[in-house]
Each structure stands twice: as structure tokens, then as C-alpha cells.
Amino acid sequence: GAGVSQSPSNKVTEKGKDVELRCDPISGHTALYWYRQSLGQGLEFLIYFQGNSAPDKSGLPSDRFSAERTGGSVSTLTIQRTQQEDSAVYLCASSRLDPLVGGQKQFFGPGTRLTVL
Amino acid sequence: AQSVTQLDSQVPVFEEAPVELRCNYSSSVSVYLFWYVQYPNQGLQLLLKYLSGSTLVKGINGFEAEFNKSQTSFHLRKPSVHISDTAEYFCAVSRRGGGSQGNLIFGKGTKLSVKP
Numbered sequence: 001g002a003g004v005s006q007s008p009s010n011k012v013t014e015k016g017k018d019v020e021l022r023c024d025p026i027s028g029h030t031a032l033y034w035y036r037q038s039l040g041q042g043l044e045f046l047i048y049f050q051g052n053s054a055p056d057k058s059g060l061p062s063d064r065f066s067a068e069r070t071g072g073s074v075s076t077l078t079i080q081r082t083q084q085e086d087s088a089v090y091l092c093a094s095s096r097l098d099p100l101v102g103g104q105k106q107f108f109g110p111g112t113r114l115t116v117l
Numbered sequence: 118a119q120s121v122t123q124l125d126s127q128v129p130v131f132e133e134a135p136v137e138l139r140c141n142y143s144s145s146v147s148v149y150l151f152w153y154v155q156y157p158n159q160g161l162q163l164l165l166k167y168l169s170g171s172t173l174v175k176g177i178n179g180f181e182a183e184f185n186k187s188q189t190s191f192h193l194r195k196p197s198v199h200i201s202d203t204a205e206y207f208c209a210v211s212r213r214g215g216g217s218q219g220n221l222i223f224g225k226g227t228k229l230s231v232k233p
Contacts, residue, residue, distance in 0.1 A: 035223075044223075045221060059220070102212075
């Protein structure tokens with residue numbers, strides 16, 4: 001597709017269950033980012049991928065959160081034993097990575113709205 | 118570490134009036150500066166960015182922003198707003214440098230509400 005896609009668009013789950021969120025970046029974009037948008041915290045960076053590796057996982061809020069990326073393309077964000085405070089919109093973004101300059105435009109997906117009951 | 122402050126959480130304004138959305142940042146390293154916009158029920162879109170050069174940056178939809186290094190500010194302006202500009206606006210920074218990971222540090226956002 002032309003843009004970043006995410007699935008599902010909405011996910012309602014019970015506290016304690018595991019969830020998987022998927023991101024399909026723009027073809028050819030080597031950099032992939034996960035962010036979380038919540039009422040209390042605003043937009044927060046979670047994790048960054050360069051290719052299939054994640055040099056920076058510092059934004060992940062706890063060890064219940066993990067993410068992987070395969071084939072330099074699709075990424076999944078997994079939240080284990082979900083808690084109510086995990087309720088938020090999870091956004092994925094991708095960009096080219098310029099080895100000389102940086103500051104590349106990030107293209108955002110529509111997000112997955114997660115509600116933990 | 119970097120941080121971004123958007124002083125106004127909400128800005129109501131009448132159509133065709135000018136608007137300024139304020140953004141201040143703090144960083145121990147050089148940064149790039151961005152404004153993103155989120156229209157109702159839509160994803161984030163880049164409005165404009167400052168990488169280097171002229172401190173006055175023009176973006177889409179008639180918006181512009183001016184980088185002021187001494188005041189560590191990057192305020193967003195539009196001389197005449199339209200109803201369609203109603204959205205939430207996010208100021209963001211990322212670390213400067215080639216090959217840098219580029220993750221964005223966002224402000225809390227400013228909701229611009231344009232009234233007829």
C-alpha cells in the first residue's frame with residue numbers, strides 16, 4: 001500500500017490477556033518506530049527499529065512490552081498480561097534513514113486503539 | 118535528554134484570525150524541530166520541519182514556524198485560519214546528526230479550535 005498500515009484498528013481485551021499489534025511500514029523504509037498516545041501521557045516513544053534490530057528499547061514502559069520486526073518490514077508489538085493503564089492508541093511510523101543528515105520525515109499509521117477492561 | 122513544552126493545551130480562535138501556537142524545547146544536544154498535525158479521526162501528518170538554514174520555515178496549508186535558538190522556541194503561526202485547521206498540533210524534536218535514530222520527543226499537543 002501507499003502508506004503505513006496498522007491492524008487491528010480497534011482492540012478490546014480483558015485485563016491479564018496478551019495482545020499483538022501489527023504494523024506494515026512503507027516499502028523501503030528502513031526505520032520503524034512505535035509510539036503510544038494516551039490521555040495522561042501524550043505521545044510517547046516506545047521503540048525504534050533499524051532493519052530488524054532494535055537499538056533503542058528505552059521507551060518500553062515495562063517488561064510486559066516487547067516488539068519484533070521481520071524481513072525489515074512488518075513489526076509486531078506484543079503486550080503481555082495487559083493492564084488497564086495500557087489502554088491507549090498505539091501508533092507506528094516509518095521513515096527512510098539518511099546516513100548523512102537524519103531528520104527524515106516520519107509517516108504515521110492510523111493507530112490501533114487498545115482498550116483494556 | 119530532550120523535552121518539549123507546549124504551553125497552551127487549547128487555543129480557540131475565530132475563522133480568518135491569526136494564530137500562534139507556542140513551542141519551547143530543552144536539549145543538551147542539537148536537535149531537529151518538527152510540527153505534526155492530527156486532524157479529527159486521522160493519523161499524524163508532518164506540517165513542517167527545521168533542519169538547518171533559514172530560521173523561518175514554511176509548511177503545508179499556509180503554516181510557518183520560526184526557529185529561535187536563543188529562546189529555544191519553535192512557534193507555529195498562520196496569518197488567517199480556516200475552519201478546516203481545527204486539529205491537534207504537536208511540536209516535536211529529534212536528535213541531530215547523520216544516521217541518528219530520529220525518534221521523536223513530542224510536546225503534549227495544542228488543540229486548535231476554529232470557530233465561525
